[in-house]
Amino acid sequence: MLLGGPWGRCHVGRCVLFLILALLLDAVGLVLLLLGIFATLSYWDFFVYTGALILAFSLLLWVIWYSLNIEVSPEKLDL
Template sequence: MLLGRPWGRCHPGRCALFLGLALLLDTLGLALLLVGIFAALDYWDFLVYTGSVILAFSLLLWVIWYSLNIEVSLEKLDL
């Protein structure tokens, strides 16, 4: 229901660039975070903090993608 038809083909919406960037940052941030936690490295704290910051930026992109995909009809806007 979020992107239109309830049982239709799923599509990324109007802003596929933000969706792709959010997914890329999610993957990169999670990989850095997990390597920082589980690998025995001297610079583990850098990886954990960098992964967390990248995940925070990906959340910002998710909010932008969701906000730009909201569809409101003209009748509900009272224009």
């Protein structure tokens, strides 16, 4: 229903680069975080902290992607 719904085509927006980077950082951060939690390593804290930092940075990219995709009509801008 997403692709042919009543609201039109589903698209990822204008800033595909930020979306891809955010998704990539989400995947890498989650893998590192879970590796640090579940693997029996003596340096587990490095993976936990690095994964958490990467996930926090990916949140910044998600906010940038969302902010750049906000569409405002010219009537609301009073141009």
